Amino acid sequence: MTFSKSLLACCLFMFFSYSVEAVGKDLPDYFPRCHRSDPKLNECLLKATDQVRPYLIKGVPELNVPPIEPFTLPEVSLEQGSNLLNFKAKLNDIIIRGLSNYKFSQFDFDVPKLQFHCKASIAELKLEGKYDVKGTVLGAPIIGKGDFTAGIGHSNITVFQAIEIIxxxxxxxxxxxxxxxxIVVGNPKAQLYGLFDNNEQLTKATNEVIQDNVDKLFxxxxxxxEKVITSLIEDLIFRVLANNVPYDKLYPK
Known part of the structure; x- marks a missing residue:
C-alpha cells in the first residue's frame, strides 16, 4: 500500500527541475540542459535522468528537492471499499529506500503537443513507518495502529502528462x-505490528492472510x-513548475 507514495517519488527525479519558491530560478550549473528544438531531445532527457542521479541522492537545495535516498513522506491516506478490501488507513513517517535504483526506459517530450510520456523501473524498494487502519480484509476485521514494514520487488511505472504554458x-x-x-509491481510484501491492541495471535493471523493474498489484494x-500517485505527481511536483523555473530555462530553445 505504501508503494503508492513511493512511486510518486520515482517521478520526482523524472522532472528534476523543481523549486517552490522564486519565480525565474534557473537550473543549477551542474544539471544537464536539454533543448526543446534539438531533434534528439528525448535522448538528451533520457540520458539526463542518469546524470542527475548523484545529485538527487543528496538532494538539490537550490531547487528545494529533498534527498531521495532515503526518501521520506510525512503522511499517506488510503481508502478502499470492495469485497476484498474495505478500509481506511493512514500511513505516517514513511521512509523509502531504493528509489535511487530507478531506471528510465522512456522520457519523451512532445513539444508541439506539450505532452510527456515516461516509463521507469525500480529494482527494489523497502519501506517502513507507522500506520493506523480500520476496516476489513477478505471479510475479516483489521484494526489497529503501530509500525509497518514493506517490500516491493521489480516495479514499473508509466506516466502521461499534458501541460500548458502560462x-x-x-x-x-x-x-x-x-x-x-x-503501476506494475513485483513480489509485494507487508508486515503490520501491533494490530488489535497488540494482540499477538490476531496480529500474526492477519499478517498471514495479507501475505497469502497480497497479489490479489494489491x-x-x-x-x-494509481489515483494517489497521479494526485501527488501533480500537486507535489508538476504544479510547482508554475512558480519555479521558466520554460525557456527548463527546456531551452
Whole structure:
C-alpha cells in the first residue's frame, strides 16, 4: 500500500527541475540542459535522468528537492471499499529506500503537443513507518495502529502528462492540466505490528492472510494507488513548475 507514495517519488527525479519558491530560478550549473528544438531531445532527457542521479541522492537545495535516498513522506491516506478490501488507513513517517535504483526506459517530450510520456523501473524498494487502519480484509476485521514494514520487488511505472504554458509577469512557465499514471509491481510484501491492541495471535493471523493474498489484494487496490500517485505527481511536483523555473530555462530553445 505504501508503494503508492513511493512511486510518486520515482517521478520526482523524472522532472528534476523543481523549486517552490522564486519565480525565474534557473537550473543549477551542474544539471544537464536539454533543448526543446534539438531533434534528439528525448535522448538528451533520457540520458539526463542518469546524470542527475548523484545529485538527487543528496538532494538539490537550490531547487528545494529533498534527498531521495532515503526518501521520506510525512503522511499517506488510503481508502478502499470492495469485497476484498474495505478500509481506511493512514500511513505516517514513511521512509523509502531504493528509489535511487530507478531506471528510465522512456522520457519523451512532445513539444508541439506539450505532452510527456515516461516509463521507469525500480529494482527494489523497502519501506517502513507507522500506520493506523480500520476496516476489513477478505471479510475479516483489521484494526489497529503501530509500525509497518514493506517490500516491493521489480516495479514499473508509466506516466502521461499534458501541460500548458502560462505567463507570470511576462515570463512563460509550465503548468500541468492532466496527469495519469499506471503501476506494475513485483513480489509485494507487508508486515503490520501491533494490530488489535497488540494482540499477538490476531496480529500474526492477519499478517498471514495479507501475505497469502497480497497479489490479489494489491490488484484490488491498484486503482486507488494509481489515483494517489497521479494526485501527488501533480500537486507535489508538476504544479510547482508554475512558480519555479521558466520554460525557456527548463527546456531551452
Amino acid at each position: 505567463k507570470k509577469k511576462g515570463v512563460e512557465f509550465t503548468k500541468p492540466i492532466f496527469t495519469n499514471s499506471t 490488484e484490488d487496490l491498484r486503482p486507488v494507488i
